[in-house]
Amino acid sequence: MTFLHRHRWLTPYLLLVPGLAWLAVFFVVPLGFLAHQSLESGTIEFGYAFTWAWHNYADAITTYHTQLVRSLEYAGIATVAALLLSYPLAYWIAFRGGRWKNLYLLFIIGPFFVTYLIRTLAWETILSDQGVVVRVLRDIGVLGADGRLLATSTAVIAGITYNFLPFMALPLYVSLEQIDARMLEAAKDLYASPARTFLHVTLPLSLPGVVAGTLLTFIPAAGDFINAQLLGTPEQYMIGNVIQSKFLELTDYPAAAALSFILMAVILVLVAVYARAIGTEKLTG
């Protein structure tokens, strides 16, 4: 204790050491190993050797650009869909929720205490060919007589939208909840129509929530493979499916490692572009 009294500056570092060491050893170091692995060549039988094999990256892009583009496309559509679904919902809870706001939030969070895989399997049941939804859609002619929902890109995107919805809805709610009601009254007093009030007051003030929600939804969605696996076919496979099978089934580690880094890099670039376009200017302006 006296030692600590003499060296007070040490206290925060002592608090940090155990946790940060854990993150360093089991998050940063593994990424280093993964980078190393991505530049190796060889096969599992004869072993891998580090050869600065940059062509792993080029090969991965040439072979799997379809899945890569598809991942970004699905994740993008699902993010927009989640935004359109949850913005009005979050708005309603924040401004009309009264004292039961927390209960309504429970309706959003609650479903996500059913294991991810089980709720995705539930969608499989709902969208299955024998299910009510498909039968009704066939009867009213939206789907053809042998039209399907399962094993289509619609099913995969719907699954992704559903599974990551709370990551969108909760940040939106937090930013909408913090809006000072007097701001909205002021707009009304100054004869702004409800639409103008929304566009010029509410929406800009909720933008931090939109940005946070979009990122929190898009990033895991782009790396997801469970929805494509359970609700789709190889025609809908995303980059996550490729990485997963290359690592765990085909044991083609260098290619899988290169694909992982390509995924991370693409996400980082998109996030940076997005943050520059929306974040810095509109948030501060």
Next chain:
Amino acid sequence: MSASAEALPLPARRTGLRRSLAFARRNVLTVYAILVFAYLLVPITVVVAFSFNHPAGRFNYVWQGFTFDNWRYWDAVPGLRSALTVSLEVALLASLIATALGTLIALALVRYRFRGRSTTNLLVFLPMATPEIVLGASLLTLFLTIDQAQGFNTILIAHIMFDISFVVVTVKARLISFDRHLEEAAMDLGANELTTFMRVTLPLIAPAILAGALLAFALSVDDFVITNFVAGTTVTFPLFVWGAARVGAPPQVNVIGTAIFVVAVALMLTNILVQNHRAKGDA
């Protein structure tokens, strides 16, 4: 309703129509909210309902009839109990350790100004911004390179890793609003730093720590992607579901899913009721 409308003169009926249109327009948001709530809850209803299904054959896709048997014989599926046990053990240990490590980081970040603060924030943020599949893949690469056999221990290591960041964020959010005058009062009354921390600080931040621990527990029980990479031949509950799904998941999977859901929602509901009760008491 229609009879009385019939009796009304024409202009009045028009206003009635206009009024109901206005009502719909005014409540369009409420209607939309109800529809989205329904969308969120439909799959859960399916999970709960199919836990009472009496499936013919292996596939639990089509409703066949009501039975309590799946609940009574939840243990009848080989491997389910041990998978669930592994999941709960990992979640308990991982959330305890991650909560301890994460709370310390949160305390340092909120209470102290020090060099390397922004690096710390970045290091805490990055695991949450990395796709799970990359986290799993990189951990597997590490374990393969150092020849570490995969199993319970590697699952535990991975879960602690991804739990820490979420604990830091949760605890930090509540620590910021902490009234430090209370600690100063304790010190003024002669308590030393350790006593102040144990008797004043810790009890006050306990709810935040508990929230962080519960979040960590929930994330751990639910994790599939990372666990799938580092589990070796060990099976957790989500891995069991994954394996079962390939050949048709038995209704017992829905039973466990429903049970976890009910416990979690009951805990949260109690919390909301207690808070609302307190808010009422304060008012």
